[in-house]
Amino acid sequence: DQLKILHRVISSKEENEKNENLRLDAKTASWVWGKLLKVIGFAHDIDIVNGAINDSNVMLVPDEHGIIVFNWGRAVVSNSDQAKFADIRNAASAVLLSLQTDKNGRLMQDDLYLDPQQKEEFENYFRRILSGEVMGLSAYDLKDQFYEMIYSFWGQEFYPYTTFDRS
Numbered sequence: 001d002q003l004k005i006l007h008r009v010i011s012s013k014e015e016n017e018k019n020e021n022l023r024l025d026a027k028t029a030s031w032v033w034g035k036l037l038k039v040i041g042f043a044h045d046i047d048i049v050n051g052a053i054n055d056s057n058v059m060l061v062p063d064e065h066g067i068i069v070f071n072w073g074r075a076v077v078s079n080s081d082q083a084k085f086a087d088i089r090n091a092a093s094a095v096l097l098s099l100q101t102d103k104n105g106r107l108m109q110d111d112l113y114l115d116p117q118q119k120e121e122f123e124n125y126f127r128r129i130l131s132g133e134v135m136g137l138s139a140y141d142l143k144d145q146f147y148e149m150i151y152s153f154w155g156q157e158f159y160p161y162t163t164f165d166r167s
Contacts, residue, residue, distance in 0.1 A: 027154065034150075035065075036053075037139045037142055040053075050071075050087050088129060088139055122149070
């Protein structure tokens with residue numbers, strides 16, 4: 001069974017390169033982001049900082065709604081808020097790349113699942129991370145804030161892995 005799962009694992013970078021005309025939609029990106037924050041939060045709780053999270057090291061398992069943070073070779077033991085926040089900001093950048101955003105976290109395309117007000121709130125959440133405004137908050141705190149926001153958008157429901165045209 002593990003081999004079946006491994007055959008379906010793809011990095012977010014590979015997904016972007018293989019399907020350069022596709023992007024994740026906001027709902028799919030949301031489940032990826034929530035899972036990433038859970039993994040990061042678990043590691044940070046025991047003072048492990050990955051130090052290498054990027055779009056090449058975030059592996060997606062679409063059929064299982066799962067992610068794997070690959071490459072822990074640069075991981076260190078650290079209780080530094082700055083080092084922990086770097087993991088969070090790098091993970092956010094990886095997710096935003098899959099959503100097709102500009103360098104400030106603004107969605108470059110309209111998303112079928114976000115009305116204009118939701119889009120603004122969604123973008124602002126990630127802009128606060130990219131700007132460092134939320135440094136000092138744990139991955140779990142950011143996950144809770146994020147889930148509160150997206151549950152207010154869509155409720156708590158299962159959503160399949162999907163993509164949209166970038167054009």
